Amino acid sequence: xxxxxxxxxxxxxxxxxxxxxxxxxxxxxxxxxxxxxxxxxxxxxxxxxxxxxxxxxxxxxxxxxxxxxxxxxxxxxxxxxxxxxxxxxxxxxxxxxxxxxxxxxxxxxxxxxxxxxxxxxxxxxxxxxxxxxxxxxxxxxxxxxxxxxxxxxxxxxxxxxxxxxxxxxxxxxxxxxxxxxxxxxxxxxxxxxxxxxxxxxxxxxxxxxxxxxxxxxxxxxxxxxxxxxxxxxxxxxxxxxxxxxxxxxxxxxxxxxxxxxxxxxxxxxxxxxxxxxxxxx
Amino acid sequence: xxxxxxxxxxxxxxxxxxxxxxxxxxxxxxxxxxxxxxxxxxxxxxxxxxxxxxxxxxxxxxxxxxxxxxxxxxxxxxxxxxxxxxxxxxxxxxxxxxxxxxxxxxxxxxxxxxxxxxxxxxxxxxxxxxxxxxxxxxxxxxxxxxxxxxxxxxxxxxxxxxxxxxxxxxxxxxxxxxxxxxxxxxxxxxxxxxxxxxxxxxxxxxxxxxxxxxxxxxxxxxxxxxxxxxxxxxxxxxxxxxxxxxxxxxxxxxxxxxxxxxxxxxxxxxxxxxxxxxxxxxxxxxxxxxxxxxxxxxxxxxxxxxxxxxxxxxxxxxxxxxxxxxxxxxxxxxxxxxxxxxxxxxxxxxxxxxxxxxxxxxxxxxxxxxxxxxxxxxxxxxxxxxxxxxxxxxxxxxxxxxxxxxxxxxxxxxxxxxxxxxxxxx
Numbered sequence: 001x002x003x004x005x006x007x008x009x010x011x012x013x014x015x016x017x018x019x020x021x022x023x024x025x026x027x028x029x030x031x032x033x034x035x036x037x038x039x040x041x042x043x044x045x046x047x048x049x050x051x052x053x054x055x056x057x058x059x060x061x062x063x064x065x066x067x068x069x070x071x072x073x074x075x076x077x078x079x080x081x082x083x084x085x086x087x088x089x090x091x092x093x094x095x096x097x098x099x100x101x102x103x104x105x106x107x108x109x110x111x112x113x114x115x116x117x118x119x120x121x122x123x124x125x126x127x128x129x130x131x132x133x134x135x136x137x138x139x140x141x142x143x144x145x146x147x148x149x150x151x152x153x154x155x156x157x158x159x160x161x162x163x164x165x166x167x168x169x170x171x172x173x174x175x176x177x178x179x180x181x182x183x184x185x186x187x188x189x190x191x192x193x194x195x196x197x198x199x200x201x202x203x204x205x206x207x208x209x210x211x212x213x214x215x216x217x218x219x220x221x222x223x224x225x226x227x228x229x230x231x232x233x234x235x236x237x238x239x240x241x242x243x244x245x246x247x248x249x250x251x252x253x254x255x256x257x258x259x260x261x262x263x264x265x266x267x268x269x270x271x272x273x274x275x276x277x278x279x280x281x
Numbered sequence: 282x283x284x285x286x287x288x289x290x291x292x293x294x295x296x297x298x299x300x301x302x303x304x305x306x307x308x309x310x311x312x313x314x315x316x317x318x319x320x321x322x323x324x325x326x327x328x329x330x331x332x333x334x335x336x337x338x339x340x341x342x343x344x345x346x347x348x349x350x351x352x353x354x355x356x357x358x359x360x361x362x363x364x365x366x367x368x369x370x371x372x373x374x375x376x377x378x379x380x381x382x383x384x385x386x387x388x389x390x391x392x393x394x395x396x397x398x399x400x401x402x403x404x405x406x407x408x409x410x411x412x413x414x415x416x417x418x419x420x421x422x423x424x425x426x427x428x429x430x431x432x433x434x435x436x437x438x439x440x441x442x443x444x445x446x447x448x449x450x451x452x453x454x455x456x457x458x459x460x461x462x463x464x465x466x467x468x469x470x471x472x473x474x475x476x477x478x479x480x481x482x483x484x485x486x487x488x489x490x491x492x493x494x495x496x497x498x499x500x501x502x503x504x505x506x507x508x509x510x511x512x513x514x515x516x517x518x519x520x521x522x523x524x525x526x527x528x529x530x531x532x533x534x535x536x537x538x539x540x541x542x543x544x545x546x547x548x549x550x551x552x553x554x555x556x557x558x559x560x561x562x563x564x565x566x567x568x569x570x571x572x573x574x575x576x577x578x579x580x581x582x583x584x585x586x587x588x589x590x591x592x593x594x595x596x597x598x599x600x601x602x603x604x605x606x607x608x609x610x611x612x613x614x615x616x617x618x619x620x621x622x623x624x625x626x627x628x629x630x631x632x633x634x635x636x637x638x639x640x641x642x643x644x645x646x647x648x649x650x651x652x653x654x655x656x657x658x659x660x661x662x663x664x665x666x667x668x669x670x671x672x673x674x675x676x677x678x679x680x681x682x683x684x685x686x687x688x689x690x691x692x693x694x695x696x697x698x699x700x701x702x703x704x705x706x707x
Contacts, residue, residue: 039543067361144555148361151546152554187564243554246364246371253372254542261535268528275520279319 026204027184029155029162034237039255042248043241048079050220051238054231057218059146062138062209064126067147068242070098071120077248078241089120101125139179141208150236150243157236159185164232167211171202180206286310311497316515317522318503320697324398325501326529327391333530334384335489339482341377349429351475353468356431357556375545376537381423382548383537385571388416396602397623399611400502406603408495413599415488420572422481425474427569432553437566439466439474445579448586465559505694506611514697565640573637574630577666578673580641583656591670598677605677607685615691622680629672636666 035044052073055065073080074088085091101118103125118125128134135142144152153159162185170182173195188205191198213231220226241247288309290296299306348367350359363370392412395401401409424442428435443460447453462469500509509515516522540547548570552563568576575592582588598605613620641663644650651659658664 067358067365072365148554152551154551156551250371250375250542250545254538257538257542258535261531261538265528265531265535268524268531272524272528275524279516279521 026187027162027166029158029185030165032158032161032233032236034157034240036237036240036247039251041251043077043237045079045081046222046224047234047237048241050218050222050224050230051234051236051241052079053220054213054218054235055146055238058212058231059235060124060127062127062134062143063146064128064143065124065146065242066126067123067145069121069123070094070101070118072242072245073097074120075245077245079238091120094120098122139208141179143209146239146242148243150240152243157240160239161232161236163207164211164213164235165229166204174202176206179208181208181210183207287314311493311518312523313517313519315497315518316509316512317501317518318509318514318697319516319521320503320505321501321522321525322504323525323529324390324394325503326526327387327394328496329526330387330530330533331384331391332489333533334380334387335482335485338377338380338384339486341373341380342479342482344373345377346479351429351472353431353471353557356429356471360430372541375541379537379540379545379548381426382540382569382571383533384419385423387533388419389571392416392599393627395502396626397613397620398502398504399506399606399608399613401603402606402611403603404499405495405502408492408499409603410600411488411492411495413596415485415492416599417596418481418485418488422478422485423569423571425478425481428471428474429478430553431471431557433555433557433561433563434550434553434566436466436557436559437563438568439470441566442568443470445585445589445592448589450586502611503697504612504614505697506615507694507697510696511698567638570634570638573635574633574673575637577633577637578670580637581663581666581670591674595670595673598674602677602681606681607683608681608688608690609685610690610693612693615693616684616688617691618688619681619684622676622684625672626676629669629676632669633666633673636662636669641666 035042035047055063071088071091071094072078074085074091074094075081078088080091080093080097081088082091082093088094098118098120101122101124102115103118103122105114105116106112107114128137131142150156150160155162163183166183166185167181168184170176174182174190175193175195176182177193182202182204183206184202184204186205186207189201190205191201193206194201213228213235215228216226217228218226218231220230224230244250286306286309288299288303288306290299290305295305298304345363348359348363348370350356360374363374365371367373395409395412424438428439443457443466446456446460449456458464460470461467462473503509550567567573575595578595579588579592582591608616608619610616613623639662641661642657643662644658644660645662645665646660649660653659654664656663
């Protein structure tokens with residue numbers, strides 16, 4: 001019986017391990033060591049600031065981040081949080097960042113549609129007026145909103161980092177259409193574009209976005225060397241923060257809750273033993 | 282089993298109230314003095330754990346509704362508003378989402394316990410049936426709840442599942458339109474699912490009361506499956522069962538907290554963080570893990586209508602179980618052959634769960650091509666799910682009815698106290 005079960009378990013295990021490497025599937029994302037991993041993980045504020053700069057200067061020209069407001073940048077755990085400004089709307093760095101953006105509004109006197117500089121309370125404005133405009137400017141492809149990107153892709157920040165650093169020349173025999181780029185980490189099925197044998201279809205898929213980051217693309221204010229690898233890491237960390245801004249609070253609360261529950265369980269177990277000490281069962 | 286009440290009102294107020302509404306007497310008889318078999322093991326703590334799950338889902342759910350907007354245009358953003366702007370909104374939402382999974386973990390263990398120890402046999406048939414009704418309501422509630430965040434998986438999951446009713450002959454199409462409130466899954470669907478998602482938990486709570494009532498009429502089953510015969514066989518519910526249940530609940534909460542605080546999205550699907558878009562279908566639509574075994578049964582059958590019937594049949598088997606098992610012996614502890622078939626049944630259910638998560642044509646053993654049987658390679662998840670489904674139905678419809686008549690059970694103890702007092706339990 002037990003032997004039968006262990007054979008079944010072994011087969012199931014093999015099946016799991018084998019699936020990831022089968023032809024046609026994207027490469028598994030590279031494993032990056034993030035500061036926010038593990039039960040005590042925290043965001044690295046300097047990294048978030050660099051990541052924000054990458055987002056601002058590169059990503060935001062096509063990608064919206066609709067669910068975030070400027071004030072979020074100054075929230076606890078955020079890239080521009082400062083203890084002096086508990087209310088992030090008062091944070092001078094946040095105010096300065098917001099002022100650089102223009103948002104649509106209605107003139108309170110005339111009712112005319114106007115543009116005014118953003119305030120900390122405003123949402124990040126989107127680069128395109130609507131989906132049609134976004135597709136029109138990007139060869140038919142829609143740049144996804146980045147607010148939740150790090151949670152909306154399996155692999156999360158590892159996947160975003162791998163994709164950004166994973167652009168390679170397409171293998172010979174792969175027909176890449178106009179406005180398409182090969183990336184081995186992109187999900188997809190390349191069988192139809194592959195002239196070689198069906199057993200050796202290259203991993204990954206096509207992506208409409210050309211490689212967005214290159215060495216030296218962004219100048220980091222803290223003097224960090226601006227390599228492709230660094231930019232990709234920083235922007236992935238920033239996007240993880242954007243998707244899960246309460247991550248630090250969650251992990252810290254969790255630690256306290258689990259310690260409490262362990263103590264409670266210990267006490268209850270002792271009570272159980274005491275109550276039942278004279279009863280056989 | 283309940284016997285007559287031993288409650289003695291102590292204060293003047295209690296005497297006054299007891300003569301008018303004996304509610305303290307009810308509580309005392311049900312949760313203090315109630316005799317429980319002394320040999321209950323930890324598998325019996327899941328009833329208490331399940332009430333905890335229900336309470337947690339109700340409380341977190343009611344708070345979520347204070348901030349959620351049931352509208353196809355605003356639902357997704359309102360959930361993110363809860364996650365980002367509501368104080369401890371992330372905690373409430375992660376508790377509710379993971380709480381559903383915890384609820385199902387507990388209910389599956391609770392059901393398997395009932396199955397193993399024969400808790401569905403006379404006189405507990407109605408108790409078991411009420412449990413099946415709760416499970417059915419839980420599935421409906423969970424399915425509709427998953428639609429509410431209006432993510433990609435919410436939307437396309439709802440499309441796939443509601444379309445199943447379309448497979449029914451003649452009335453199918455009308456039923457789907459009626460369920461949708463239109464000609465596609467849209468705002469009307471979201472709103473009715475929201476309404477029902479709020480209603481059904483209270484129906485669950487109602488049936489739970491009936492379930493506990495029935496339990497207190499027939500008394501708890503126990504690992505030996507032998508009814509308590511004397512006072513030596515039982516202990517009062519409080520403190521004996523309360524403290525044990527309390528300990529088990531606390532341990533269960535550690536598991537719950539681990540998911541909520543350290544891997545809150547592990548049981549969900551990444552695609553549900555993308556707002557619903559009817560024009561873009563996810564490459565791989567999968568339901569939540571607790572539906573995967575039924576999803577695998579559905580896909581195991583090549584014909585859509587037959588698949589739907591098989592899926593509902595799988596649940597119907599649970600309802601018919603008290604009359605399918607012919608064995609006179611309750612507990613499988615004394616049914617060595619049945620025990621083996623039961624273990625295989627548990628494995629088959631897990632395999633079905635695995636199959637439900639995989640693409641039907643994916644290979645079970647990688648890089649091995651065997652031969653094509655009917656519509657797929659034998660080495661594929663669709664065939665694995667066929668074998669497992671076959672076993673699932675055979676267990677209920679063939680094995681349990683025949684085995685009960687043919688097997689030779691081990692001797693059953695005279696009373697609960699006799700083996701408990703002499704030998705250490707097995």
